[in-house]
Amino acid sequence: MDNAFIISILIITIRAGTSLLYATLGEIFTERAGILNLGVEGIMIMGAATSFAAAYYTDDAWLGLATAVVIGSILGLVHAFLTVTLRADQVVSGLAMTIFGTGLASFMGQRLGPGRTTMIGLQSPSFERFPFPVLNKIPIFGPAFFEQDILVYFLYLLVPLLWFFLYKTRPGLKLRAVGENPRASDSMGINVARSRYLYTIFGAILISIAGAHLSLGYLQGWAENITGGRGWIAIALVIFATWNPVRAVLGALLFGGINALQFRMQAAGTTIPASFLNMMPYIFTIVVLVIITWWEAFLKRIGAPAALGLPYVREEKD
C-alpha cells in the first residue's frame, strides 16, 4: 500500500462520510431532546432535490444550500408540531415524513427541470473541492483532509462546536436534561416543548444539508433515489455513536470508507469477498446495540436519552 493509495481511499471516505455525518449529527441533537425522528431519509432527499433545483435556477450553490436549510426547518417544524404539540406517535410521524419526502422528491425530480421535464442530467453550480491553504501541504493528511469542498471544512468546525455545546455549556446541559427527564427539567424551569421544537428543527436542518451535500457536493447532480437508504444508516449511526457527536465521526468514516475500500480492492484484483467487508459496519452497530442493551450502567452514563420517543404531558403523572 503506497501513499497514493491511502490518500485516494481517504479522500473518498471523507467525501462519502460527509453527508452521513451531517445527518447523524442532526439526528443526535433531535434524539438528545427526546424526539425520535425516523424521517431522516425523507428530509435528506428533500434537501437534495430542493437545493439542487434552487442552485440550478438561481445559478448559485449557496442559495441552493439556503433552500435546503429552509426546507429542513419546515419539515422539522412539521415533525415537532405533530409529536410535541399534538403528541402523535413519533415513529408514525417519522415514517410518514420519509414516505412523503421520498415520494415528493421523486416527483420534483421528474417535473422541476426546464419545461416540467426531468432534473436528471442537469448541471448546476456546485461546491467544488479546493485545497485549503497551508494545511494541504501536510504529507498524506493534507491532501486527504484539506483538498475537499466547503461543506466538509464546515464539519471540521461543527463537530467540536457541537461536542462543546452538548457537554460543556448550560444550554447543552439543559438539552440533555430534556431528553433524560422532561418532568424534572420542567420543574427546573426549562421550557420542554420549546427546546424539543428547537432541536427537532435544528436537527432537520442538518439532515437537509446532508442531502444538499449529495446533490451539490458529492454527486453534483440529481438522480432518482439519490439517498439510497443513507438516512437509515444515519439513524443506525446515532446508536453506533452512542449519541456523542465526536464518536459519530468515527461511524461516518467507517460506513463511508468501507465501500471505497472494498471497491478499490476489487478493482485491484484482490479476492476478499466484498460481502464480508460490506457487512462489517452493520456488525459493529449490532455489537454496540447489544452492549448498550445489556450493560445498563453503561447505558446510564453515555447511552440513549431516557425519555427518547416519549411525549411529555405536563398535567399527567409519570
Place this chain on the structure above:
Amino acid sequence: MLKRKVMLISVLLIFAVVLSACGSPAATVSEKTKVAFIYIGQPGDLGWTFEHDRGRLMLEAELGDLVETITVPDVSEGPDAEKAIRDVVEAGAKIVFTTSFGYMDPTLAVAEQYPDVIFEHCSGYKTADNMSTYFGRIYQPRYLSGLVAGSMTEANFIGYVAAFPIPEVVRGINAFTLGVKEVNPDAKVHVVWSNTWYDPVKEREAAIALLDEGADIITQHQDTTEPQKAAMEYEKLSVGYDSDMAQFVGDTVLTSPVWNWGKYYVATVQSVLDGTWEPHQYWGGLADEVVKLADFSPLVPEDIKLMVEAKKAELVSGDWDVFCGPIADQDGTVVVADGECMEDGDMLGMAWFVDGVVGTIPAE
C-alpha cells in the same frame, strides 16, 4: 338577484366541467385496447425503465388510434408485483408487459387467472398459453462497444462496474471483453461488483475505485449515469449502457449498447389486435433492432467506426455470433472450440469469465 344568477351560472359551469371530464374516457374505453406496462423504476432513471417507456411512447405514436397505454412505475419484485398486475387487468388491460426479471412468477400467477388477457414478461423463461417472454441480445452491441473501448484505451486498463453476479451480467462482461481482446490483446477488463441495480452513490464510488486504480475507460451494467459522470470528471472516457448516455453526460461517452423496444412492442400489440399472437420466447438481436449501438461520440476516429460497422454487418447477417470459438476462460482453457458456437441455453446460464477479465464471480 345578480348573486343568484352568478351562482346558477357557476353551478352549471361546474356541471359542464364534470360531465366533460367524465365523458371522454368513457368513450375511449369502448374503442381502444388497453395496454399496461409494469415498471421496476421510474421512466426518469434514464436507463432500463426509460428505454421501456420510450418503447411505449413509440407504441402510442404508431397505434395510438387503436390502443391506449397505462403505466405503473416503482413496482417492487415480489407480492406487490402480483397485486399491481392484477390491478391493471381489473382496470381493463388486455395486454400486459411486465418489464423486470422478478415479475416472472407473479405474471404467471395472474396469467393463469385471466386466460383472455395476453401477458408479455421481459427477461424471464416461463411461458403459458397466454404468456410469452421477450428479451434482447444486448451482448451483441456490448461486443461492438468493446471493440471501440479496446481500440481507444491507452492504459490497457478498462473498468467495468458490474451489477449482480448473474448470467446476464456475466454474459455482458464476456462479450465486451471479447470485443476488447479482438482489437487489443494486451488490454484487461477489471470488474467491480456493486451489488446494486440502482444506487447512484455506490455506482459512482465503484467507478472512482477503478479510475483511481488506473482505468482510462469505464463501462457499467446499472441503470444510472454516475459511472460515466465520474469518468468525465476524471477526464477519462466511458461506454454507456441501457440508453444513449451521451445525451446526459457528453462526448466522453464513446457509444452505448442500448435497448430499443418500440418495434417489438408495436409488432406484438399488432399481432394481438390481428388475432395472430401466439406464445413465444423472443430473444432478438441487432438484426431485429431490439438492441442497438448508439451513435458514436465525435471522439471516436473514423477508421474505428468503419471497423465496428463491418463487425456489426457480420452480426446482423447472422453468419457469425459473439460467442463463436475459439474462446478461452480465465485459466486459458478453451471452452468454445474453433468453428463452434455456444447454444442459447449455455449462454443463458453463463457463469465463467473469458480470458482478459480481471475479477471473480462471487458465489451466489
